[in-house]
Amino acid sequence: MLPPVDLRPPFNITRTSHLRLNVADLAASRDFYTTVLGLVVTEEDHSTVYLRGLAEACHHSLVLEKSTDGGTARRIGFRVFFEEDLDEAYRYFRDRGLPAEWVDMPHQGRTLHVADPVGTPLELCATMETRPRLHINFEQYKGAHAQRLDHFQLLTPDVYELCAFYSELGFRNSEYLEYGDELVGAFMYRKGTCLDLAMVPGDGPSLHHFAYTVSESHDIFTACDFAGILGYGDQVERGPGRHGPGGMLFAYLRDPDGHRVEVFNSHYQTIDLETEPVRWDAASVSTNARWGLPALEQWYFEASPFVGAPLKSPAVRPAPMTLEKFLASPQLP
Incomplete structure (x- = not known):
């Protein structure tokens, strides 16, 4: 709820x-x-x-x-x-x-x-x-031709508490994740697309990532190519892939200090009041990605701490399917 x-x-x-x-x-x-x-x-x-x-x-x-x-x-x-x-x-x-x-x-x-x-x-x-x-x-284009800053994602010890606070400030949910009856992911917006602020459980408050839009899908691959050219190939942390919620194409990269940035191909429109938020079951495989391998464990739990903000841990730590778990699965040949 x-x-x-x-x-x-x-x-x-x-x-x-x-x-x-x-x-x-x-x-x-x-x-x-x-x-x-x-x-x-x-x-x-x-x-x-x-x-x-x-x-x-x-x-x-x-x-x-x-x-x-x-x-x-x-x-x-x-x-x-x-x-x-x-x-x-x-x-x-x-x-x-x-x-x-x-x-x-x-x-x-x-x-x-x-x-x-x-x-x-x-x-x-x-x-x-x-x-x-x-x-x-x-003529001035470089790299992935990033167009605009779109959203932030936070790790927080209590998703429901933080979602309730931003709901009081007029943020609406485009989509959300529940594990049983527990809210474990909220994707909230103000500007009429489906995201300005996302929040998931973790040691927080901390900045999981921030995201820039690109105009063309191939620009996502260009970001990965240039990361490799500059020696940051192993910092292409997740993707390219397609999100389950939202369905956007994406890639996540880590900058020289470990800050995580996403490049993705924009969002759908949500401005109309009759638009209902979409519920996702966090136990569903399609929540992770439409296709491709799961993310590394670090993608779920590592984030940039905020200066002067003490970290608190969630009461229940999520246990997502990670790449490490997937590769250790006995079902693999």
Whole structure:
């Protein structure tokens, strides 16, 4: 059973916006994201690189910050529609005893730092500097031609609790996973496609992955090819394959610091209110992938911890079919 959704939430989050990652080697990470994914550098200095997809007009969707804590995530960002939504958000979080503070961030309008009930650090803003979109500047294309940041997936100790919180903020489920009567996966959206924020059980809060869309299916293979050329071939962690839920083609790669990024060929539309969420049985083989081998065990359990957010473990740890279990199966010849 899914938590109820507030269709008139206290403030209006519109979409996934951006994220901030700590990296140990700024040059290596820059090279990975521009050459493998094909992101564009909007601006950079000795400690920070701001990147965006080819179809993105806003200044950045990915911020890389040089740090001795490489491999950790700083914050995930969402956009709100109006400036007054930020004021409502500030009151909402403060009234519930959750962190909320105003900060100044380069290239963004007024920005609010908050955290959800499991401690995920969030960044909310209503405006950001813009640059020309480059989606038809084909001569500048590199790598997988990544178009736009689409969603985040979190590991959380309590999927239902976190799903209930974001449901209060107007997030709706496109699809969800249940094991018996237990909610073990929620795929939630605000922007009218099927995903802005996904959550599954695990040591959290931690960032399992973030995802960029590509225009053509073959761009997914291009990302894998360029990863191999750059010496990251063994960091193509899962895929290419096709998801069970959603049915999208995908590949997951690990960057030089171990952050996991997905490239995939976009989503279906969900904006209409009569669209019901699709239930998946987590015990079903088709939940994992439509075809291909299962994922490595590390894909299910490894994630980027958030700076300053203590990890908590779920009461019941999932036991998915992994590649290791599959290869050890006595049914194999």
